[in-house]
Amino acid sequence: MLYGVPLMAETQAVQATRPPPWRDVRVLGIVGQIVAVVSVVLVLRWLIGNLFTNLDEAGIDRGFDVLNQPTNFAIRDANFDSRSPLWPDMVVIGVKNTLLSAAVGIVIAVILGVLIGIGRLSENWLVARLSQIYVEILRNIPPLVIIAFFSFAVFTFGPFPPFNPSSPPWQINLPGTDTTALILSNDRWGIPSIARDGDLLPFWIALAVAAVVAIGLWTWRTRVNINTGAPHRRGLWAWGGFLLIAVVAFVLLDTPYRWSWPMVSESGRRIEGGFATNAGYLSVTIALGLYTASHIAEIIRGSILAVPKGQTEAANALALTGLQRYRFVVLPQAMRIAIPPTINQFLNLTKNTSLATVVAYPEITSLVKTAIGNGKPAVQLLVMLMAIYLTFSLIISVVMNQVNRRFQLVGR
Amino acid sequence: MTMVDADATNIGTRETMIELVDVDKFFGDFQALKKINMMVGKQEVVVVIGPSGSGKSTLIRCINRLEKHNAGRIVVDGTELSDDIRNITEIRRETGMVFQSFNLFPHLTVLDNITLAPRQVARRSKSEAEETAMSLLERVKIPEQARKFPGQLSGGQQQRVAIARALAMTPKVMLFDEPTSALDPEMIKEVLDTMKDLAEDGMTMIVVTHEMGFAREVADRVVFMADGEIVEVGSPEHFFTNPQEERTKLFLSQIL
Amino acid sequence: MTMTEVGGPDNPFILVNEPEGPPSEKLTPWEWIRKNLFSSWVNTLITLIFGPIALYLIYRFARFVFVTGRWDPVDSNLELFMIGTYPREERWRVVSQLIVMSAGIGGALGTMNASAKARRKLTGEEFVPTSWRTYASSYWSVVLFVLVLLVGFTDTTGPWLMVGAMVVLGVAGWAATTWLPDALRPLSWSASALLIVVSFQLLSGTGGWAWFYTVLALVPLISGVVGRLSPSIARMAAPATVGLGLAIAIAALVTSSVVVGLVGILVGIYGLVLVRQGDRLDATRVGLIMIASGVVTVLYRAIGLSGIDWSEWSGLHLTMTVAVASTLLAFPIGVLLALGRRSSLPAIRVMSVAYIEFFRGAPLITFLLAGAFFLGFFLNTESPLSLITRAIAAITLFSAAYIAEIVRGGLQAVPKGQVEAGLASGLSQPQITRFIVLPQALRAVIPAMVGQFISLFKDTSLLGIIALSEFLDVRLLVHAQEDFRGFGIAETMTFVAFGFWAFAFAMSRESQRLERRLGVGQR
Numbered sequence A: 001m002l003y004g005v006p007l008m009a010e011t012q013a014v015q016a017t018r019p020p021p022w023r024d025v026r027v028l029g030i031v032g033q034i035v036a037v038v039s040v041v042l043v044l045r046w047l048i049g050n051l052f053t054n055l056d057e058a059g060i061d062r063g064f065d066v067l068n069q070p071t072n073f074a075i076r077d078a079n080f081d082s083r084s085p086l087w088p089d090m091v092v093i094g095v096k097n098t099l100l101s102a103a104v105g106i107v108i109a110v111i112l113g114v115l116i117g118i119g120r121l122s123e124n125w126l127v128a129r130l131s132q133i134y135v136e137i138l139r140n141i142p143p144l145v146i147i148a149f150f151s152f153a154v155f156t157f158g159p160f161p162p163f164n165p166s167s168p169p170w171q172i173n174l175p176g177t178d179t180t181a182l183i184l185s186n187d188r189w190g191i192p193s194i195a196r197d198g199d200l201l202p203f204w205i206a207l208a209v210a211a212v213v214a215i216g217l218w219t220w221r222t223r224v225n226i227n228t229g230a231p232h233r234r235g236l237w238a239w240g241g242f243l244l245i246a247v248v249a250f251v252l253l254d255t256p257y258r259w260s261w262p263m264v265s266e267s268g269r270r271i272e273g274g275f276a277t278n279a280g281y282l283s284v285t286i287a288l289g290l291y292t293a294s295h296i297a298e299i300i301r302g303s304i305l306a307v308p309k310g311q312t313e314a315a316n317a318l319a320l321t322g323l324q325r326y327r328f329v330v331l332p333q334a335m336r337i338a339i340p341p342t343i344n345q346f347l348n349l350t351k352n353t354s355l356a357t358v359v360a361y362p363e364i365t366s367l368v369k370t371a372i373g374n375g376k377p378a379v380q381l382l383v384m385l386m387a388i389y390l391t392f393s394l395i396i397s398v399v400m401n402q403v404n405r406r407f408q409l410v411g412r
Numbered sequence B: 001m002t003m004v005d006a007d008a009t010n011i012g013t014r015e016t017m018i019e020l021v022d023v024d025k026f027f028g029d030f031q032a033l034k035k036i037n038m039m040v041g042k043q044e045v046v047v048v049i050g051p052s053g054s055g056k057s058t059l060i061r062c063i064n065r066l067e068k069h070n071a072g073r074i075v076v077d078g079t080e081l082s083d084d085i086r087n088i089t090e091i092r093r094e095t096g097m098v099f100q101s102f103n104l105f106p107h108l109t110v111l112d113n114i115t116l117a118p119r120q121v122a123r124r125s126k127s128e129a130e131e132t133a134m135s136l137l138e139r140v141k142i143p144e145q146a147r148k149f150p151g152q153l154s155g156g157q158q159q160r161v162a163i164a165r166a167l168a169m170t171p172k173v174m175l176f177d178e179p180t181s182a183l184d185p186e187m188i189k190e191v192l193d194t195m196k197d198l199a200e201d202g203m204t205m206i207v208v209t210h211e212m213g214f215a216r217e218v219a220d221r222v223v224f225m226a227d228g229e230i231v232e233v234g235s236p237e238h239f240f241t242n243p244q245e246e247r248t249k250l251f252l253s254q255i256l
Numbered sequence C: 001m002t003m004t005e006v007g008g009p010d011n012p013f014i015l016v017n018e019p020e021g022p023p024s025e026k027l028t029p030w031e032w033i034r035k036n037l038f039s040s041w042v043n044t045l046i047t048l049i050f051g052p053i054a055l056y057l058i059y060r061f062a063r064f065v066f067v068t069g070r071w072d073p074v075d076s077n078l079e080l081f082m083i084g085t086y087p088r089e090e091r092w093r094v095v096s097q098l099i100v101m102s103a104g105i106g107g108a109l110g111t112m113n114a115s116a117k118a119r120r121k122l123t124g125e126e127f128v129p130t131s132w133r134t135y136a137s138s139y140w141s142v143v144l145f146v147l148v149l150l151v152g153f154t155d156t157t158g159p160w161l162m163v164g165a166m167v168v169l170g171v172a173g174w175a176a177t178t179w180l181p182d183a184l185r186p187l188s189w190s191a192s193a194l195l196i197v198v199s200f201q202l203l204s205g206t207g208g209w210a211w212f213y214t215v216l217a218l219v220p221l222i223s224g225v226v227g228r229l230s231p232s233i234a235r236m237a238a239p240a241t242v243g244l245g246l247a248i249a250i251a252a253l254v255t256s257s258v259v260v261g262l263v264g265i266l267v268g269i270y271g272l273v274l275v276r277q278g279d280r281l282d283a284t285r286v287g288l289i290m291i292a293s294g295v296v297t298v299l300y301r302a303i304g305l306s307g308i309d310w311s312e313w314s315g316l317h318l319t320m321t322v323a324v325a326s327t328l329l330a331f332p333i334g335v336l337l338a339l340g341r342r343s344s345l346p347a348i349r350v351m352s353v354a355y356i357e358f359f360r361g362a363p364l365i366t367f368l369l370a371g372a373f374f375l376g377f378f379l380n381t382e383s384p385l386s387l388i389t390r391a392i393a394a395i396t397l398f399s400a401a402y403i404a405e406i407v408r409g410g411l412q413a414v415p416k417g418q419v420e421a422g423l424a425s426g427l428s429q430p431q432i433t434r435f436i437v438l439p440q441a442l443r444a445v446i447p448a449m450v451g452q453f454i455s456l457f458k459d460t461s462l463l464g465i466i467a468l469s470e471f472l473d474v475r476l477l478v479h480a481q482e483d484f485r486g487f488g489i490a491e492t493m494t495f496v497a498f499g500f501w502a503f504a505f506a507m508s509r510e511s512q513r514l515e516r517r518l519g520v521g522q523r
Helices: A027-055 A086-120 A125-138 A143-156 A201-228 A234-251 A279-305 A308-319 A320-359 A364-373 A378-407 B056-063 B084-096 B110-120 B125-137 B155-167 B185-200 B210-218 B236-239 B247-254 C029-037 C041-068 C074-076 C078-083 C088-122 C132-153 C158-179 C183-202 C211-229 C232-255 C258-277 C280-303 C315-341 C346-361 C365-376 C389-412 C416-424 C429-444 C446-466 C476-480 C488-518
Strands: A171-172 A182-183 A188-191 A193-196 A258-259 A274-280 B016-026 B032-041 B044-048 B073-075 B095-098 B173-177 B204-208 B219-226 B227-235
Touching: A027 B084, A027 C346, A027 C365, A086 A279, A086 A320, A086 A364, A086 A378, A125 A279, A125 C029, A143 A279, A143 A320, A143 C446, A182 C041, A188 A279, A193 B073, A201 A234, A201 B084, A234 B219, A258 B173, A274 B185, A279 A320, A308 A320, A320 A364, A320 A378, A320 C365, A320 C446, A364 A378, A364 C365, A378 C346, A378 C365, B016 B056, B016 B204, B032 B056, B032 B204, B044 B056, B044 B210, B044 C416, B056 B173, B056 B204, B073 C078, B084 B095, B084 C365, B095 B155, B095 C416, B110 B155, B110 C429, B125 B155, B155 B185, B173 B185, B185 B204, B185 B236, B204 C041, B210 B236, B219 C158, B219 C429, B227 B236, B227 B247, C029 C158, C074 C078, C074 C132, C074 C476, C074 C488, C078 C315, C078 C476, C088 C158, C088 C211, C132 C158, C132 C232, C132 C488, C158 C183, C158 C429, C183 C211, C232 C258, C232 C280, C258 C280, C315 C389, C315 C429, C315 C446, C346 C389, C365 C389, C365 C446, C416 C429, C429 C446, C446 C488
Parallel strands: B044 B204, B044 B219, B095 B173, B173 B204
Antiparallel strands: A171 A182, A182 A188, A188 A274, A193 A258, B016 B032, B016 B073, B219 B227
C-alpha cells in the first residue's frame, strides 16, 4: 500500500460490503424479533390449548352461543326478568348503569375536587387545613372501603328506616305543601326528577333558535370588543339571550317539562314518580365521587403550583390585577397541565364502578359476576367484560389524544 | 502541504487512519452529509469548523456509528464500518469520544466512570483498571477527585474526566464533539491544554470546535464544512490568512 | 430536548438535604390569628362559616370515638382482624416473624445509613442524618395505629411485650449496623437480609424456594469476602470452588430436582468460563454461591420446618403479604416490559404495548375474577393452585403493567447522551442498560414506585370479592357472630378504614420525602 493512496479507492462501488449474516446487525435484529414473536405465540398457544382441554374435560361449553340463552335471574328496577338473554339485554342494562354511576360520580368529583384543590391554596388557614385533611384522609383509604362504609354503615345499618308497609320510609314534604320532595330509607331513595309533559318538538326548536341567537350575540360582542376596545361581556350577552328565549318559550309553550315528585306506592313497597334509586347506586356514586375528588384536588393544586413563578412575576410587571393574572396567565397554563391527568381520573372512576359488586348495584361487573354464579361460563363472560372496559379505555385515550393535541404548547 | 483546496483526502506521507469515501447521511428528507470524501492520517490532528447545522457533528458521529451513514464507506484503521457487529464493536473500542455535554454517568464516581468500559468491555481486573484510571487522572491533572461524583465537579473538571474516560480504552483515534462549547470561559483553557498535551503525545484526533486559537495552534489541517459539504481544506496558516472560498471568508469574518 | 433531566444540572444521585422553609417570622398568637383567619372581610366571612362547621365535625367525631361508638366487635375480635383464621396454636410463628423481621429491617436501615455516611466521607460532603422529626412526620400514623391497638383494644400483656421486643430489636439492629466498621458492611447487609428471609421462612417453612432466598441474602457477604482474597489464594480458590459447585449441581440433578440441577450446571459452566477468562474473583464468587446453595438446602432439610399453608392466612397479615409479594414479583416483569416498550425492535415493542394496554385497560377485579374462576385452567398443574396463589398471580400480572409505565417514565428521563457515551466506550446494548440506564432510571422512579405500592396495598381490599378474608372482609366474620349481628357496623368499618389509612398515609409521606430528597422533578 502506498502512502497517501486511498485504501479502497480502486473499488468504484462505494456501498459498504455486506458482512456474513450471523454478524449482520440488521439480520440479528430481524432474527431476534422472529424468535421473540414465535416464542410468545408458542407460550400463548400452549396456555390456550390447556384452557380448551381443561374446559372440554370439565364439560364446559366454550362457544359464545350460551350468551343468548335466558339468564335465569331478574334485575330489580329494570325491565329485565329471568327469561331475558344475557346478550344483549343484560349487557345493555349493565353498561347503562355503569355509565350512570360514572357520570354522576364524575360530576361530584370535579366540583368537589376543584373546590378543594383551590381551597388547599387558600390564604385562609382554616380552609387550607380542612381541604388538606380531606385530601389526606380520602386519598389514603381504599375506594372499596369507602363504598362499603356508605353501603353498610350509612345506608343498610345506618340511621335510615326500612322501607316496607309496616315501617314506612321518611318522607320529607316541600315546606307548606303535601308534595313529597324526598323519600329516604335504608334501601331506596326517591328524589324529584324532571318529566316530559306534552309535545317537546316546539320547545326544542325554540332552544335551537336560542342557541343560534346566542352564537350571533357572542360574535357581535367579540367584534365590538376588537373594533372599539369596549369590554365585550360576550358570556353575559350570549347566556342572557339564550336563557331569555328559553324561559319565554318554556312559559309560552305551557311548560313542556315539569317536576315529577316521588311518592310511596299504595302497596307501600315501591316508589312511584320521581327518580327512584337504591342504596347501592348511592353508595358507589357518592363514595367514588368523594374518593376521586381527593385525587382531582391534588391534580388541581399541583397544576397551579406548577405554573412557574416567573409567569406571575411577568404578569405583575404588566400591571395585571390579581384576578386578571389568574384569568389570563395562571389558569390557562394550569389547565393545560391539569386536564390530561384529570381525564385519566375519569377513566379510573369508571373502572372503579366495578367495585359495586360488593353492594349489589347492577352495573356490568356485578351482573357478570351474578351470571357466572348462575352457571354461565366464566371464560366467555369475563372476556366480554374485559372487552367492554377496554372499549371505555380506548374511547378515553382517543379523547385524551385530541385534548393533548389541542392543549400542547407550540414549540420546538 | 501548503495549498488550500476542497480535497480532504490528501494526507501527504502519513499512514491512513480514517478514510471516508462518498459518505451520505440523511435525516428524513434532509441531507446532512453530501458525498463526503476525507482521510485522516496517523497522529494527525484535524480540526473541523463550520456554522451550526453544517454537518460537522454528524460527520464525527458517523465515524463511531452513533449515526448510521446511508451510503458510502467508512474505514477506521483498516476495519470497515458496516452492519457487521464485530466491526462496529471493534471501531468503537478503537475510537474514544468526548461530547459537548460531557455525558459522564452521574450515578458513578469519577473512578467508576473511567473503569466501567475497561472492566466490562476489555475485561481487565479491578485493580489493573483502577491503576490505569488513576494514571489517566494524573495526566488530566485531577487525581484528587477520583472518589467524587461528577455532579460535585466543575464543568472543566468534568470534561477532563470525560477525556480520561475516553482514553481508558487506549483508543487509536479521539473524536471531540465541541468539547468546550458548554463550558464557562474560565474553564475552556484547562480542557484545551489537556487536548494539546494529547496531540503532542501523538494521538490521532478529529476535533469539532469553535476555538479558532486551538485550530491555529494545534491542527495539522483545518476542514471547513457548510451545508453538509467540505468547502475548503488547508493548513492553519493558509486557512486563516488566505482563504479561497467566499463561504469560508464570510464565516471567518463573522467569528474572528 | 424539552424534557427536564432528572435532578437538573446537579447530580441527582447525591441526596439533597431537605429544603428548609423560609425563616418563619415570630408572630404572637393574636397576630397569627389575624393574619391567617381575619386578614380581609372575605377571609373573616369564610372563617365564620367554616369555623363552626369544623368545630361541629370535630365534636361529632370525638363523640363517636369516645362516647357513642360501640367498639365491642373490634375489641373482642382484634386477633381476627390481625391474623384472621390463622391457626391459633401456630401463633408463635407470626409473633416471632414480626420480631425477627423488625431486627432485620432495623439492620437494613442502619446499613443503608452507614453506607451513605461512608460514601459521603469519600466524596468529601457533609453528612446530615435524617432527623427524628422527619421520621415522625412520615410515620406518626402507623405509630398511632399501633398505640390505638395496644391501648384501646388489648387487655393482655402479650401484644405489649411483642411490640416492645420489636422496637428494642429494631433499634438494636439499627444501632449495631450503624456503628459497625466499614469493613464489615457486607456482613451487615447479609445479616439484615438473612433475618428478613428467616422471618418469612418461619411462616412458609423451609421447603420450596427457601434455599434460594437465603442464598440471595448471603450474596453480599460472599462477594465482600471474596473481594478481600489475595491473588494467590484466588488463583487456587477459583477452580476449586467452581469444581465443588459443579459437583453439588450434579448431585442435585441426580438426587432431587432436574431443573435445579441443570440450572446449577449452567451456572457452573459460566464459572468455568470466568476461570478461563482469568476473572478469578468472580469465578470464586460463583463457586461459593453454588456451594452455599447446596449447604443451605441440606441444612433446611435437616431443620424440616413445615410451612403454614397460604390458605390459612387472612386478616391484615394476608393484606400485607399479598401487597409485598405481588410488588416484588411484579417488579422484574414491569422492568422487562418497560425495556421492551422502548426497544428498537418493533415486534418486541408492539407485544409489550399490547400487554401493558390490556392490563391497564380493565379493572383489577376482572383479572381477580379470571384468577378465581379459570386461571388454573391455563396450566397443567398436578394439584390445583390455591386461591391465594391465583390471586397473587392475577395481581402480579396486573401491577406489572403499571410498574412498566412508571419505569418507562424513568427510562425516558435518562438523557440520550448517556447511551451515546456508553456506545462510544464500546459497551454493548445490554451492558449499557444494566450499568448506565437502569440504575439511573430506577433511582428516579423510587417515589412513583412507592405510590404504586400504596395503590396495590389499597387494591388488596378487593380480595374479599373472591372470598379471601383480608383485612376489610374480616368484618363479615365478625358480624356473623351471634353477639354482633347488625351491630357496630360503622365502628368496624371505621376501624378498618383507619388501619388502611395509617399505612397508606405513612407510605405516601415517605414517597413525598423521597421525591424531595432525590430531587426528582426539580428544575
